[in-house]
Amino acid sequence: MAIPISYNIRNMILRKRLTLMTALGIALTVTTTVFLMMLLAGMRKAFVSSGDPLNVLVLRKGSTSELAGGFTKDKLPILKELPGIAPDSHGQPMVSGEWVVVVALPRAGSEVNVTLRGMEQDGLELRSKKVKLVEGSWFRPGQREVVVSRSIHGRYGNTNVGDMIDFGKGPWKVTGIFDGGGSAYDSEIWTDVNQVASQFNRQNALGNAYLRAPDKPAADALKHRVADDQQLQLDGMLETEYYDKQTASGGGIRLMGYIVAFTMAIGSIFAAANTMYAAVAYRSREIATLRVIGFRRVSIVTSFLFESVLLALVGAAIGILLMLPFNGMSTSTSNQVTFSEVVFTMQITLSVVVTAVVFAIFMGFVGGVAPAWGAARREILAALRD
Amino acid sequence: MTLARFVRKNAFRNKRRTFLTILSIAFPLLLLSFLMSIWRAFFGDDLRSAQSNQRLITRHKVSLANLVPGYYRDKIRHIPGVTHVVNMNWFGGIYKDTTQKNFFARFGTDPEEFFDVYPELTIPPDQLEAWKKDRAGCVADAELAKKYGWKVGDRIVLQGDIYPIRLDLTLRGIFTAQLPNNSLYFNQKYVEEGVAFAKGQAGFFGIMVDSPQNVDRVSHAVDATFANAPEPTRTETEKAFGLSFVAMLGNVKAFILVISSAAVFTILLVSGNTIAMSIRERTREVAVLKTLGFTQRTILGLFIGEALAIAFIGGVLGTLIALVFLAGGTHAPQGAQMFLIALREWKFTAPTSWAVALLAGLLSSAIPAYGASRTGIVDGLRHIG
Numbered sequence: 126m127a128i129p130i131s132y133n134i135r136n137m138i139l140r141k142r143l144t145l146m147t148a149l150g151i152a153l154t155v156t157t158t159v160f161l162m163m164l165l166a167g168m169r170k171a172f173v174s175s176g177d178p179l180n181v182l183v184l185r186k187g188s189t190s191e192l193a194g195g196f197t198k199d200k201l202p203i204l205k206e207l208p209g210i211a212p213d214s215h216g217q218p219m220v221s222g223e224w225v226v227v228v229a230l231p232r233a234g235s236e237v238n239v240t241l242r243g244m245e246q247d248g249l250e251l252r253s254k255k256v257k258l259v260e261g262s263w264f265r266p267g268q269r270e271v272v273v274s275r276s277i278h279g280r281y282g283n284t285n286v287g288d289m290i291d292f293g294k295g296p297w298k299v300t301g302i303f304d305g306g307g308s309a310y311d312s313e314i315w316t317d318v319n320q321v322a323s324q325f326n327r328q329n330a331l332g333n334a335y336l337r338a339p340d341k342p343a344a345d346a347l348k349h350r351v352a353d354d355q356q357l358q359l360d361g362m363l364e365t366e367y368y369d370k371q372t373a374s375g376g377g378i379r380l381m382g383y384i385v386a387f388t389m390a391i392g393s394i395f396a397a398a399n400t401m402y403a404a405v406a407y408r409s410r411e412i413a414t415l416r417v418i419g420f421r422r423v424s425i426v427t428s429f430l431f432e433s434v435l436l437a438l439v440g441a442a443i444g445i446l447l448m449l450p451f452n453g454m455s456t457s458t459s460n461q462v463t464f465s466e467v468v469f470t471m472q473i474t475l476s477v478v479v480t481a482v483v484f485a486i487f488m489g490f491v492g493g494v495a496p497a498w499g500a501a502r503r504e505i506l507a508a509l510r511d
Numbered sequence: 512m513t514l515a516r517f518v519r520k521n522a523f524r525n526k527r528r529t530f531l532t533i534l535s536i537a538f539p540l541l542l543l544s545f546l547m548s549i550w551r552a553f554f555g556d557d558l559r560s561a562q563s564n565q566r567l568i569t570r571h572k573v574s575l576a577n578l579v580p581g582y583y584r585d586k587i588r589h590i591p592g593v594t595h596v597v598n599m600n601w602f603g604g605i606y607k608d609t610t611q612k613n614f615f616a617r618f619g620t621d622p623e624e625f626f627d628v629y630p631e632l633t634i635p636p637d638q639l640e641a642w643k644k645d646r647a648g649c650v651a652d653a654e655l656a657k658k659y660g661w662k663v664g665d666r667i668v669l670q671g672d673i674y675p676i677r678l679d680l681t682l683r684g685i686f687t688a689q690l691p692n693n694s695l696y697f698n699q700k701y702v703e704e705g706v707a708f709a710k711g712q713a714g715f716f717g718i719m720v721d722s723p724q725n726v727d728r729v730s731h732a733v734d735a736t737f738a739n740a741p742e743p744t745r746t747e748t749e750k751a752f753g754l755s756f757v758a759m760l761g762n763v764k765a766f767i768l769v770i771s772s773a774a775v776f777t778i779l780l781v782s783g784n785t786i787a788m789s790i791r792e793r794t795r796e797v798a799v800l801k802t803l804g805f806t807q808r809t810i811l812g813l814f815i816g817e818a819l820a821i822a823f824i825g826g827v828l829g830t831l832i833a834l835v836f837l838a839g840g841t842h843a844p845q846g847a848q849m850f851l852i853a854l855r856e857w858k859f860t861a862p863t864s865w866a867v868a869l870l871a872g873l874l875s876s877a878i879p880a881y882g883a884s885r886t887g888i889v890d891g892l893r894h895i896g
Contacts, residue, residue: 148783150777152537157773189672192576195708227574238574326741383772384836385542389777392538396781399531403788 128424129414131434136404144436147400151440151449151488154389159448161382163471164456171469175308176365179211180251181347186360189370191225191333198222198331200357209347211339212297213247219337221248224321226332228292228314231282239277239291240313243321244335251337256310261286261301264316271316272301276455276468293324309368312457312468335364370470390488393440397492402435405500412500413508422501429500433493434486441485445478514809518816525789531855536825536871537772537832539781540864544833546767546774547860553754554764554852562631567730568752570715572743575601577822578712579742587716592725595627598713600699604669604678615655615693617669618714619699622648628717630690634685637832638684641699646698648683654691656682664682676705690851711785718746750813763808778822786818790879797883798891810884818876819869826868830861 137144164478183204185196201222210218224243229236241288242248247255249263264270271290278284289296297316305311336351338344346361351361405412455470523529542842569587571577578600578774587596598621607613626632634650651661660760661667661682667679680697703710730746737744745753800810834857840850886894 143784143788146780146787150780150784153773153777153780157770160769186675227576229573243788388538388542388545389774392535392777392781395531395535396777396784399528399535399781399785402527402531 128333128420128428130431132192133428133435137432137436140404143400143403144439146212147396148436148440148443149488150396151393151437152443153483154393155169155387155441155444155481155485155490156447157389158382158386158484159444159473159477160451161385161478162382162480163448163451163473164470165379165382166474166477167456167469168467168473170307171309171311172468175255175305175310176363176368177252177255178365179338179344180364181336181344181351182364182367183336183351184360184362185333188360191223191367192227195327195330195332196359198329200359203333203357204334204336207336207347207350209338209343209350211337212341213250213337217247219247219251221245221251221335222318222331223248223334224318224325224327224332226261226325230290230292232281236263239281241321242313242315243273243417244315244319247337248315248318248335251335251480254309255306255308257304257306259302259304261299264287264300266317267295267319268317269295269320271297271314272298272303273299273314274311274468275302275304276311277314278302280468307470309467314405336361360380386484390484394486395491397437397489398496400436401429401493401496402499404432405429405496406439409500409508413505416505417509425501426497429497430490430493433452433497434489437485437489437492438485439480440489445473447483448473463501484494514813514816518820520815520846521813522817527664528785532782532821533825533828535781536778536822536868537829538612539777540826540829540868541832541836541872542774542829544830544857544860544864545836546771547863548833548837548853548856549849550764550767551856551860552849555856562629562719563749565720565726566628566749567718567720567726567733567746568715568749569718569733569744569746570752572734572745575715577742578714579716579744581711581713583737583744584713584716586736587718590729592720592722592729592732593718594597594721595624595719597621597624597628597717598699598715599717600702600709600712600714601673602669602671602678602697602702603673604671606669607668616694618694618696619702620696622696622698625696626686628719630719632686632692633688634684634686642647642698644682645681645683646701647678647680649680649695650684650686650699651695652691653685653687655695656685657862658693661866662684663677671702671706674706674709676702678702682723687753690848692848693775716751769883775871776826778871779869779875781880782818782822782871784874785821786814786876789817789880790814790876790883794883794886794891794894797886798888798894799890801888802812807875807884811880814883815876817872818872818880820872822872822875823865826865829868830857830864833857834861 182191184191188195201220205218205220207218209424210220213219221244223245226241226243227238230239231237246266258272259275261272264272273281273290281290283290284299284302286299286301288299290299291297294391303310303315305313311335318331319328322330336347338347348361351357351359415425416422451471452473453470455468457468528814569579569583569873571579572627574575581598583600585597587593599619602617602619604617605613606617622639626634632652638650642650649667651667663682663685667682669680677702678697680701699709699713718729718733720726726748730748730893733746734744797810803805805813834854836891837850837854837857841847841854843850
């Protein structure tokens with residue numbers, strides 16, 4: 126027969142200071158882990174959710190990033206002739222020749238690199254599912270006009286609609302603000318591709334191109350068609366594949382996160398074990414009595430293990446509560462391929478919560494095993510005499 | 512029995528508990544000492560070469576990804592205070608495959624002046640001469656050469672990614688440095704000959720200034736020279752340049768601070784918890800000690816001494832494991848140099864960690880110990896554990 130759960134709960138309440146302090150120790154471990162996981166979850170979202178599987182990114186062969194692109198402009202008409210491209214609203218193939226460059230914007234006394242993307246009008250159309258204009262209007266072709274993402278708008282000065290913002294060879298007019306929905310576009314400024322080309326003396330070339338496929342199989346076919354064309358010397362990949370690769374730049378933080386979580390967890394497991402040994406020691410007569418009444422050793426082990434896990438769960442709950450204020454806070458890292466800033470939002474997702482809880486249960490379980498086993502193993506007579 | 516012996520006996524009375532407490536203090540402290548060492552490696556005062564303070568890096572004002580014209584080099588050379596200047600080009604590229612294991616820094620540069628700007632890298636003169644003579648030659652860091660088993664005369668092939676070219680290099684020399692930089696350098700002219708758009712372009716310039724006093728003046732003079740040029744520059748000390756890479760990782764300072772403070776609080780909680788437990792158990796003993804004539808102060812001292820001893824052992828253990836971790840980090844495929852500096856910083860951060868441990872022991876024991884020392888004899892004797 127199992128020992129009632131209320132026995133454990135009442136015991137924990139009886140020794141509330143001990144319970145609370147151990148739980149707080151576990152809570153701090155959970156807090157640091159949750160903090161790191163929130164960072165990673167936000168980062169992953171910024172990279173992974175950016176791609177659209179129907180967009181095919183075309184780069185110069187051998188190039189691994191939009192920034193290290195560069196092919197002559199005469200290849201764009203050949204790309205447009207490729208079969209299997211979805212039509213745009215004018216009935217033309219939906220293709221956007223683009224330039225991605227990095228510009229420095231002032232913030233807090235220093236300069237931060239921000240991605241500037243020049244695109245053709247079709248570029249707006251093939252991203253229309255991900256990106257919405259929230260204020261003002263899009264840039265017009267041939268004008269020194271830019272639209273900025275909502276997070277750029279929040280982080281840098283002179284980014285209201287109608288403001289003039291200074292970078293490159295002079296001021297640009299901000300005509301609108303867009304929302305990239307947590308994707309990497311949220312860290313970008315957009316303008317007309319020809320403006321970027323003339324600004325950076327690259328009129329005869331393009332950095333990369335985007336082709337829109339009507340459906341998934343067509344996108345795969347298109348990607349291979351670009352890559353296999355010997356004459357073009359270009360490489361095609363799905364936009365989603367491209368961003369998947371960039372997520373790797375979070376690797377350093379992830380490794381650091383594992384080391385921190387692991388180290389703190391070991392400390393917490395020892396602390397939990399300590400508390401449970403004390404709990405067992407205090408109750409050694411009680412345990413013996415339970416045995417006399419007829420509870421079996423298995424029930425005793427289960428009961429103490431349960432108590433330890435419960436302790437850890439209280440810790441997990443406190444830890445998650447402590448991290449709630451950080452939810453939605455935006456911070457940034459740098460894309461190590463493009464040297465530019467990637468803004469992302471720390472997020473408590475369901476998977477963060479689940480992992481934190483599982484992590485806490487693990488700590489409680491490992492810390493509780495030896496004390497619970499010790500409790501069950503004691504000779505009844507010796508324990509009663511204590 | 513002396514008081515010290517009494518403290519020791521008491522501290523190890525419940526061996527299992529003491530052992531667990533020491534370990535649960537040691538692990539957060541391990542983290543603290545590890546992170547502090549890394550912090551100092553990033554932001555601390557230079558343990559890098561003395562030359563590093565005399566070296567400036569000039570890059571495109573916008574970002575490292577933008578190239579600057581190669582002719583800037585001669586203009587920089589004529590600025591008073593500049594003794595040497597060399598062009599540096601990040602090549603990227605692939606050695607064998609794209610795995611982390613085969614990643615290391617590769618730069619195109621000018622063999623004629625490279626070792627003048629980086630005098631802390633030492634190379635045998637005959638090897639340097641051989642490199643200067645072979646346009647397809649390269650030199651590599653001794654640690655890097657050891658890792659891949661390269662010997663002078665070996666062939667090293669790099670497949671370009673940023674630059675569409677395959678470099679077929681011959682290792683002409685192996686240089687050594689106090690802090691291995693795990694880099695390979697080759698003649699940039701090799702790339703320029705094969706790639707049209709690379710011609711006359713530099714990634715950044717390394718500048719050697721004649722004395723540390725002139726560093727500020729030269730750095731401003733360089734940027735002023737190109738302020739109105741089509742490609743304006745940003746010149747900073749090598750250290751500031753390095754920190755801009757750290758800044759790219761995100762808010763590293765806040766990151767380390769959050770984790771460190773969580774670790775410190777955990778230590779406080781853990782040691783406070785255990786000490787409160789053991790003192791509560793001994794309420795009756797305290798009464799007995801008082802009956803024997805021990806003063807309140809002595810009893811307070813006994814308990815605090817015990818807490819300090821346990822915390823200190825935990826601290827020492829934690830810092831020792833941190834040392835092992837840092838030493839392990841020096842074998843990492845990336846950031847090995849940072850770990851080497853952090854390893855040297857350990858001797859400064861370890862005592863700080865011990866101080867933190869002692870402070871945590873003191874803070875966490877003060878209140879329960881004070882409470883116990885004030886318990887009346889009669890109450891104490893009546894206490895049921």
